[in-house]
Amino acid sequence: MSVRRGWCPTAWRPMAAGDGLLLRVRPPLGRITADQARLIADVAARHGNGAIDLTNRAALQLRGLGEAGWRVALDMLVDAGLVDADPVRDARSIMVAPDWRDGDDTLRIATALSVRLAELPQLPAKFGIAIDAGPACVLGDASADLRVERADTGALMLRADGRAGGIAVPTGEEVDAILALAKWFVATGGTAAGRMARHAAPLPVWATGNLRPRRSEGPLADDPRAYPLPFGRIAADVLKALTDQSGVTALRLTPWRALLLEGATAPRSDWSDLRHVDACIGAPACPQGSVATRPLATALAPLVIGTLHVSGCDKGCARRNRADVVLTGREGRFDLAIDARAGAPPIVRGLTHEQVLAHFKGLTRAA
Numbered sequence: 353m354s355v356r357r358g359w360c361p362t363a364w365r366p367m368a369a370g371d372g373l374l375l376r377v378r379p380p381l382g383r384i385t386a387d388q389a390r391l392i393a394d395v396a397a398r399h400g401n402g403a404i405d406l407t408n409r410a411a412l413q414l415r416g417l418g419e420a421g422w423r424v425a426l427d428m429l430v431d432a433g434l435v436d437a438d439p440v441r442d443a444r445s446i447m448v449a450p451d452w453r454d455g456d457d458t459l460r461i462a463t464a465l466s467v468r469l470a471e472l473p474q475l476p477a478k479f480g481i482a483i484d485a486g487p488a489c490v491l492g493d494a495s496a497d498l499r500v501e502r503a504d505t506g507a508l509m510l511r512a513d514g515r516a517g518g519i520a521v522p523t524g525e526e527v528d529a530i531l532a533l534a535k536w537f538v539a540t541g542g543t544a545a546g547r548m549a550r551h552a553a554p555l556p557v558w559a560t561g562n563l564r565p566r567r568s569e570g571p572l573a574d575d576p577r578a579y580p581l582p583f584g585r586i587a588a589d590v591l592k593a594l595t596d597q598s599g600v601t602a603l604r605l606t607p608w609r610a611l612l613l614e615g616a617t618a619p620r621s622d623w624s625d626l627r628h629v630d631a632c633i634g635a636p637a638c639p640q641g642s643v644a645t646r647p648l649a650t651a652l653a654p655l656v657i658g659t660l661h662v663s664g665c666d667k668g669c670a671r672r673n674r675a676d677v678v679l680t681g682r683e684g685r686f687d688l689a690i691d692a693r694a695g696a697p698p699i700v701r702g703l704t705h706e707q708v709l710a711h712f713k714g715l716t717r718a719a
């Protein structure tokens with residue numbers, strides 16, 4: 353086992369966090385059957401601390417594993433088809449639009465890519481590919497470096513992240529185009545930049561285009577199959593109960609802190625009032641964090657109009673985009689910024705949990 357702090361974890365290479373080893377699972381096509389979900393719940397309860405996180409790249413993280421438990425958990429997850437038996441293939445970050453249907457372009461392209469993963473070059477750990485070829489793209493706000501999307505012309509297009517436009521890709525040639533652009537990224541020094549959006553080299557002529565993605569319809573907020581998870585977390589026993597519900601055949605993983613049920617309507621959840629709030633796990637579970645984040649985020653949620661991001665440090669793992677109100681942990685206190693990303697220059701520094709609450713309660717009274 354190779355464990356490194358701060359590394360982008362996989363199932364094969366877990367990360368040491370403040371609450372034990374963290375193991376990441378990226379199921380094929382972002383889908384787990386009800387039986388697989390029950391197995392994940394069992395593994396999390398028996399070998400971890402029972403906490404399961406759904407990440408903003410639609411992966412699952414099992415937390416709090418010990419070294420011996422990790423090995424047993426890994427074997428069980430590989431046997432169940434949830435983790436690739438090849439660690440290199442398993443490390444590839446492929447996100448699939450969770451509303452894919454049998455016979456559609458998203459499923460076709462994702463399936464074709466899955467059998468050619470070995471042809472991808474060695475890419476930075478965070479490099480991701482999004483297959484988002486439905487009638488309108490829904491993964492526009494999710495983190496990815498290469499995107500296959502639906503253009504506003506109706507054609508399928510390939511776009512490098514950070515570039516407004518992309519190129520049309522003929523049907524059946526999408527994976528060839530993905531592989532070629534990934535190889536160009538590595539050959540032109542993109543590995544040093546780490547992400548496509550930070551790679552300043554001009555795209556090759558063949559990959560330069562003006563096609564625009566068809567506007568995203570956004571997260572499936574009103575979808576009756578969507579089961580929201582507070583801060584993306586679900587306990588093992590809740591996951592099991594969800595899959596034991598009558599009619600549930602499978603779950604789709606989304607990057608929007610919600611699971612999508614196949615075969616049933618989602619049960620009611622009390623957490624819809626946290627949809628506008630993002631908060632990472634913070635201290636003590638994350639060694640980089642110096643503050644507890646979620647208690648403050650929960651207390652602040654009803655006091656903040658607009659989006660709220662509480663981050664344990666300036667890395668801002670929970671939200672890559674700006675939020676209306678941002679609190680960033682620093683040396684055990686919070687810095688407050690407005691309309692910003694985590695770590696942005698604050699308007700007020702060094703607030704305690706209580707001072708932040710008092711500030712927003714005061715604003716609410718004054719309004």
Ligand code: SF4
Nearest residue numbers: 632638641664665669
């Ligand atoms: S943003 Fe949160 S989860 Fe990410 S490194 Fe900082 S404290 Fe940890």
